[in-house]
Amino acid sequence: MGISGQAGTGPGSDPIGGIMATVREHGGRATSARRLLLEALIRAPGHQTADELTAGVQAVVPEVNKSTIYRNLEELVRLGVIDRTCYGQRAATYHLTTRSHSHLICEKCGQVTEIPGILFGALGKAVLGQYGFTIEPRKSAFIGQCRQCAPALPAG
Amino acid sequence: MGISGQAGTGPGSDPIGGIMATVREHGGRATSARRLLLEALIRAPGHQTADELTAGVQAVVPEVNKSTIYRNLEELVRLGVIDRTCYGQRAATYHLTTRSHSHLICEKCGQVTEIPGILFGALGKAVLGQYGFTIEPRKSAFIGQCRQCAPALPAG
DNA sequence: TTAAATGCAAAGAATTTGCATAACA
DNA sequence: TGTTATGCAAATTCTTTGCATTTAA
Numbered sequence: 001m002g003i004s005g006q007a008g009t010g011p012g013s014d015p016i017g018g019i020m021a022t023v024r025e026h027g028g029r030a031t032s033a034r035r036l037l038l039e040a041l042i043r044a045p046g047h048q049t050a051d052e053l054t055a056g057v058q059a060v061v062p063e064v065n066k067s068t069i070y071r072n073l074e075e076l077v078r079l080g081v082i083d084r085t086c087y088g089q090r091a092a093t094y095h096l097t098t099r100s101h102s103h104l105i106c107e108k109c110g111q112v113t114e115i116p117g118i119l120f121g122a123l124g125k126a127v128l129g130q131y132g133f134t135i136e137p138r139k140s141a142f143i144g145q146c147r148q149c150a151p152a153l154p155a156g
Numbered sequence: 157m158g159i160s161g162q163a164g165t166g167p168g169s170d171p172i173g174g175i176m177a178t179v180r181e182h183g184g185r186a187t188s189a190r191r192l193l194l195e196a197l198i199r200a201p202g203h204q205t206a207d208e209l210t211a212g213v214q215a216v217v218p219e220v221n222k223s224t225i226y227r228n229l230e231e232l233v234r235l236g237v238i239d240r241t242c243y244g245q246r247a248a249t250y251h252l253t254t255r256s257h258s259h260l261i262c263e264k265c266g267q268v269t270e271i272p273g274i275l276f277g278a279l280g281k282a283v284l285g286q287y288g289f290t291i292e293p294r295k296s297a298f299i300g301q302c303r304q305c306a307p308a309l310p311a312g
Numbered sequence: 313t314t315a316a317a318t319g320c321a322a323a324g325a326a327t328t329t330g331c332a333t334a335a336c337a
Numbered sequence: 338t339g340t341t342a343t344g345c346a347a348a349t350t351c352t353t354t355g356c357a358t359t360t361a362a
Contacts, residue, residue, distance in 0.1 A: 029336050029341060050326075065344045070327065072342090086242040091326060104289045113287060123279045131269060132303030133260045139299035147288030185316060185361050206351080221319050226352065228317090247351060 015042065019081050026079060033068050034075075036061055041082060047093035047103075047112055083138050087112070102137040108149035171198065175237050182235060189224050190231075192217055197238060203249035203268055239294050243268070258293040264305035 016038045020030040028034075040056035041048070048056070054069045073094055076082045086092045087105050102120065104113040117137035124135050172194045176186040184190075196212035197204070204212070210225045229250055232238045242248045243261050258276065260269040273293035280291050 024337090027341085031336070031342060033343070063344080067328075067345080068343055074328095104283065104287060104291070106289070107292070107295065113289065115283065115287065119279055119282055123275055126275055127260065127271065127298070131260060131271065132306070133262070133269065133298070133300055134306050135260070135298045135300040136263070139263065141296065142283070142289070142291045143295035144289055144291040150288070150290050180362090183316080187317060187361070189318070219319080223320080223353075224318055230353095 022079060033064050034072050036064060037069060037072050041096050047095045049091040049093050085141060097138060103141045105141050105143050106146035106149050107143050108145055111146050178235060189220050190228050192220060193225060193228050197252050203251045205247040205249050207247060241297060253294060259297045261297055261299050262302035262305050263299050264301055267302050
């Protein structure tokens with residue numbers, strides 16, 4: 001046991017190992033900075049900015065530089081490991097690519113809600129049929145107002 | 157040529173006048189910089205960055221400053237006259253708020269396609285019902301691959 | 313007259329890049 | 338041993354802000 005991967009645990013419990021393997025398959029190397037970044041992404045599974053991720057990594061190893069974080073984020077996006085989304089006026093956010101899902105972003109309070117990708121069903125088919133466009137729910141976002149911030153709800 | 161507004165044309169052919177009225181109603185003033193910006197937005201009706209709009213305005217009146225463009229863009233967004241969207245990694249783009257529509261953005265080639273807001277119908281209802289979230293199609297965007305860039309199309 | 317808008321310059325935030333060094337395969 | 342990745346600093350890009358002046362209402 002304990003050759004490569006984690007001893008005594010199932011394969012699904014070591015996502016970082018799997019991602020590192022993917023990185024290597026694409027000519028990349030399994031560096032500590034890259035691992036620390038993935039740990040930070042897993043530790044706080046929401047949508048984090050590059051700055052927040054840098055802080056998360058530097059909380060463990062202060063030497064890791066912000067430019068390294070940016071370079072690794074770019075690489076991980078390229079490999080499809082994480083998604084990058086740009087909501088408001090400010091910094092982009094990153095999160096692990098998990099199951100198919102999309103986001104509702106409230107333009108008033110900034111709240112981000114995940115919704116299952118399956119809700120795209122009919123819309124996705126219509127868009128594909130009429131425009132030949134393949135939507136990636138993970139990377140898409142709906143802007144609007146959440147329940148609390150909506151100006152008024154129709155009676156009923 | 158004209159005095160103010162366009163002589164001899166119908167009311168629908170002077171959208172700037174209408175927008176200026178809206179601006180005034182909200183305590184704003186009808187300045188030349190604002191008018192020039194609106195003209196630039198109308199002249200090139202696609203999605204333009206603040207830089208492109210600045211160039212478009214300065215092509216007519218070089219004195220107009222970029223910060224004025226930014227301030228006016230912010231104001232016009234606030235009034236709902238234009239929409240701001242942030243697609244790729246780079247600068248935000250602005251465009252006139254016209255009818256209800258949304259955007260398909262190809263992540264490969266960057267092509268932006270408008271789709272009618274009506275396609276949101278079922279999805280919008282589902283999201284409103286389940287999450288209490290009101291989608292604004294105009295401000296939302298779908299990321300994916302266009303016909304040309306899609307890796308492979310299923311036969312049929 | 314007077315609050316709003318502008319030009320200018322400078323600051324600020326987010327992101328990228330050049331280069332010598334260090335680390336992985 | 339030869340790339341690939343990193344740290345550091347500096348540069349870029351996009352956007353915002355302070356302030357004196359101008360301008361629309």
